[in-house]
Amino acid sequence: MDVTPDAGAAADRGTPSPAAAPITLERIRKQYPDGTVAVTELSLPIRAGELVVLIGPSGCGKSTVLRMINRLIEPTSGRILLDDEDVTAVDPVQLRRRMGYVIQNVGLFPHQTIRTNVGTVPRLLGWSSARIRSRADELLELVGLDPGTFGRRYPHELSGGQRQRVGVARALAADPVVLLMDEPFSAVDPIARTRLQEEFLRLQAEVRKTIVLVTHDLDEAVRLGDRIAVLSQGGKLEQYDTPAKLLGEPASKFVREFVGADRGIRRLAVTPVSRELLDPVEGVDAEKLPTVTVGSSLYDALAAMLVTNADHARVLHDGQSVGLLSRHRVLSIDYPAETDRA
Numbered sequence: 052m053d054v055t056p057d058a059g060a061a062a063d064r065g066t067p068s069p070a071a072a073p074i075t076l077e078r079i080r081k082q083y084p085d086g087t088v089a090v091t092e093l094s095l096p097i098r099a100g101e102l103v104v105l106i107g108p109s110g111c112g113k114s115t116v117l118r119m120i121n122r123l124i125e126p127t128s129g130r131i132l133l134d135d136e137d138v139t140a141v142d143p144v145q146l147r148r149r150m151g152y153v154i155q156n157v158g159l160f161p162h163q164t165i166r167t168n169v170g171t172v173p174r175l176l177g178w179s180s181a182r183i184r185s186r187a188d189e190l191l192e193l194v195g196l197d198p199g200t201f202g203r204r205y206p207h208e209l210s211g212g213q214r215q216r217v218g219v220a221r222a223l224a225a226d227p228v229v230l231l232m233d234e235p236f237s238a239v240d241p242i243a244r245t246r247l248q249e250e251f252l253r254l255q256a257e258v259r260k261t262i263v264l265v266t267h268d269l270d271e272a273v274r275l276g277d278r279i280a281v282l283s284q285g286g287k288l289e290q291y292d293t294p295a296k297l298l299g300e301p302a303s304k305f306v307r308e309f310v311g312a313d314r315g316i317r318r319l320a321v322t323p324v325s326r327e328l329l330d331p332v333e334g335v336d337a338e339k340l341p342t343v344t345v346g347s348s349l350y351d352a353l354a355a356m357l358v359t360n361a362d363h364a365r366v367l368h369d370g371q372s373v374g375l376l377s378r379h380r381v382l383s384i385d386y387p388a389e390t391d392r393a
């Protein structure tokens with residue numbers, strides 16, 4: 052949980068890319084031909100440049116929602132607006148070229164090189180081969196793969212995590228207005244997964260796309276999401292909030308149970324070290340204490356104290372000590388009273 056952004060950071064992760072577009076789901080419903088109602092009636096506004104996570108139990112309709120946005124699945128009713136334009140009025144093939152789509156096992160073409168894979172959509176759009184090549188190499192750099200080494204390789208010559216990065220590069224190649232990601236990191240082992248998530252956050256800070264990401268993993272949702280939409284069966288929206296709000300004020304019994312008993316720990320990860328929590332540093336030999344900066348998470352502060360077996364951490368702002376944070380203070384933090392809107 053070391054890179055989990057705090058509430059403030061989540062709300063302010065930079066300016067959206069000029070190419071990012073808002074998405075508005077308006078009362079969308081999906082009933083499959085066999086009568087299954089996967090999504091009953093869902094409304095969800097998503098801002099340009101925002102990373103929204105859809106989470107909920109298996110079968111609650113997350114993938115159906117994602118695939119309705121790029122029209123791999125047609126909604127039964129309701130509207131989906133992309134930058135005020137109803138996507139049902141747009142040719143689906145044209146639409147999908149404006150939306151990057153990343154899925155669990157990436158779906159790279161096995162007999163094409165990595166560079167060719169990344170250039171898939173630009174090729175469909177008729178770009179010149181020189182432009183495709185330079186764009187593919189730029190994207191490989193951006194996702195941390197050296198184009199000289201990896202450009203000529205084939206997918207089976209890469210690790211799972213590297214293939215996943217190629218999937219992200221390919222989805223970004225034609226500068227889409229939206230990125231849709233369905234369990235993008237779940238096929239890689241937990242350590243590679245954490246690293247990919249960190250890199251992905253850095254990438255998003257740079258490209259600032261509108262992203263809708265589906266996951267089963269609450270830690271991933273808390274780490275990545277600007278806002279998290281918790282769905283229950285039938286695509287019912289239980290809560291749509293920042294990670295800190297979701298963990299701090301679950302809106303229903305369903306959400307409280309979903310975020311679980313260990314949400315106290317997760318809340319530490321989304322609560323920043325602030326000056327109100329500090330004791331004065333005067334009169335204490337603070338030189339040997341671990342240091343953390345104002346704004347880093349309480350989780351990180353606690354981890355620093357536990358690792359060094361210290362009862363306090365020295366808190367810095369612009370390189371200057373501004374106070375001491377005690378282990379006791381972190382563990383007895385007085386969160387605002389819970390509200391139960393259920």
Ligand SMILES: Nc1ncnc2c1ncn2[C@@H]1O[C@H](COP(=O)(O)OP(=O)(O)OP(=O)(O)O)[C@@H](O)[C@H]1O
Nearest residue numbers: 083084085087089108109110111112113114115116
């Ligand atoms: N083609 C289909 N025909 C009938 N029912 C379907 C079809 N595709 C999905 N469903 C049903 O719609 C519901 C929602 O499925 P969906 O795949 O969107 O859920 P999910 O939340 O993404 O699930 P998971 O987390 O297990 O991937 C499920 O009950 C599923 O069985």
